[in-house]
Amino acid sequence: MLKNFFPNKIISLTNRTINSLTILLVIVITFGFIYALILSPPDHIQGDSVRIMYVHVPSSFIALTCFGFIGIASICNLIFKIKFMPLLAKSLAPIGFVFSLISIVTGSLWGKPTWGIWWVWDARLVSMLILFIFYSVYILTWKFIKNFEKANKMSSAIGILGTLNLPIIKYSVDWWSTLHQSSSITFTSAPTIHYTMLIPLTIMFLGMLIYSLIIFLMRYKTELMKFKVNKKKNKNN
Amino acid sequence: MFTKKVKSRIFFLFLLLISISVVIFFILKSLEKNVVYFLSPTEIYNKSSISSEKIIRVGGLVKINSINKKGTTVNFIITDLKKEIIVSYNGLVPNLFSEGKGVVAEGKLRDKKYFVADKILAKHDENYMPPEVSKALEESNN
Numbered sequence: 001m002l003k004n005f006f007p008n009k010i011i012s013l014t015n016r017t018i019n020s021l022t023i024l025l026v027i028v029i030t031f032g033f034i035y036a037l038i039l040s041p042p043d044h045i046q047g048d049s050v051r052i053m054y055v056h057v058p059s060s061f062i063a064l065t066c067f068g069f070i071g072i073a074s075i076c077n078l079i080f081k082i083k084f085m086p087l088l089a090k091s092l093a094p095i096g097f098v099f100s101l102i103s104i105v106t107g108s109l110w111g112k113p114t115w116g117i118w119w120v121w122d123a124r125l126v127s128m129l130i131l132f133i134f135y136s137v138y139i140l141t142w143k144f145i146k147n148f149e150k151a152n153k154m155s156s157a158i159g160i161l162g163t164l165n166l167p168i169i170k171y172s173v174d175w176w177s178t179l180h181q182s183s184s185i186t187f188t189s190a191p192t193i194h195y196t197m198l199i200p201l202t203i204m205f206l207g208m209l210i211y212s213l214i215i216f217l218m219r220y221k222t223e224l225m226k227f228k229v230n231k232k233k234n235k236n237n
Numbered sequence: 238m239f240t241k242k243v244k245s246r247i248f249f250l251f252l253l254l255i256s257i258s259v260v261i262f263f264i265l266k267s268l269e270k271n272v273v274y275f276l277s278p279t280e281i282y283n284k285s286s287i288s289s290e291k292i293i294r295v296g297g298l299v300k301i302n303s304i305n306k307k308g309t310t311v312n313f314i315i316t317d318l319k320k321e322i323i324v325s326y327n328g329l330v331p332n333l334f335s336e337g338k339g340v341v342a343e344g345k346l347r348d349k350k351y352f353v354a355d356k357i358l359a360k361h362d363e364n365y366m367p368p369e370v371s372k373a374l375e376e377s378n379n
Contacts, residue, residue, distance in 0.1 A: 041367030041368070041369075042367070042368065043365050043366070043367070043368075044366050044367065044368045044370070044371035044372075045333060045338070045361055045371075046333065046361060046365075050365060053365070075250065078246065078250060079243060079246045079247055079250060080243060113332065114331070114332075114333055114359060114361055115331065115333075115358045115359055115360065115361075116330075116331025116332075116333075116334075116357065116358050116359055117356075117358055120274065120358070121274075122274035123272050123273075123274065160250075160254070161257070164254075164257060164258060164261060168261075168265075176269070176272050176273050176274065177273050177274055177275050177276075177277070177296060178274050179274055179275075179296075179341055179358060179360055181360070181361055181362055181363045182362075182363050183363060184363040184364070184365060192363050192364045192365070193364075193365045193366075194365060194366035194367060194370055196367055197365050197366070197367075
């Protein structure tokens with residue numbers, strides 16, 4: 001499994017793989033949207049505004065998972081000095097950045113009709129905002145520090161620090177009293193979402209995951225090529 | 238298995254992570270008063286000193302049959318099933334504000350039993366289901 005993400009495999013990745021993934025994405029997302037927006041029932045309390053959940057929950061999950069991977073890659077990078085680890089983390093960052101932004105914006109849109117307010121300073125919302133800031137800083141380090149080795153070390157440190165925020169986000173709703181409701185899907189107990197709403201949620205999640213994979217593969221391939229070209233240039237000088 | 242250099246890096250990073258986690262833990266612990274978004278009626282009851290100047294938030298369930306609307310003024314009781322607080326509010330309430338459901342009120346305490354709110358937020362729980370299922374559940378409970 002991990003071998004598939006080794007540089008040689010990615011470089012030889014053809015457009016055909018990406019195209020077939022894109023076709024799959026269109027099918028899954030179309031089906032997901034139809035199910036989530038039309039076929040699934042409204043909620044017994046929130047009515048139709050519950051449909052925001054089908055975008056909000058998967059994007060939050062992907063934003064968290066992406067940073068988890070960045071954290072793992074950063075640790076591996078600092079300890080074992082594996083060459084392609086920083087490139088892997090670097091290509092994951094924009095995906096997480098966009099999805100954390102989507103999560104915050106859709107959450108805000110959901111908050112107005114249900115809670116009666118766009119934004120509150122409760123633990124879940126603030127820790128999510130901190131994750132978004134971590135993503136921004138992570139991307140900016142790569143943008144503004146021109147020396148590769150320096151940028152590599154800085155961004156890895158940021159990646160590891162930001163990972164410590166992930167359990168805080170996850171458990172903020174259990175540790176403190178928050179306006180944000182607690183998790184409906186947990187490791188330990190049955191989901192508290194009725195299956196007619198859980199199915200579209202899963203489909204939407206799958207669709208967003210495929211989308212993330214496509215963007216990741218494209219970015220990762222570009223990063224690897226750039227890295228190789230730079231290496232050749234440095235040798236010639 | 239690992240070389241000496243790698244081993245020392247693992248050790249260093251591990252120590253660093255542990256110490257940072259401990260620091261974060263203590264920071265959050267000391268900030269707990271600010272991190273907590275609202276207090277329950279029991280927590281307010283147990284407080285030794287209350288100030289009627291500071292803006293605080295009280296959260297819990299709206300007691301059933303306690304909402305009393307007069308013009309734009311709404312009076313209701315927030316309960317955590319142990320202690321209760323009477324809340325008085327003037328203004329519009331969110332759509333999801335109803336009896337038996339979660340609520341967070343922001344405002345000032347008059348005393349431990351009486352709260353004047355200037356903002357009402359509805360809190361909903363993590364249970365999502367279609368209306369028919371909710372109706373069926375209610376019927377089977379009665």
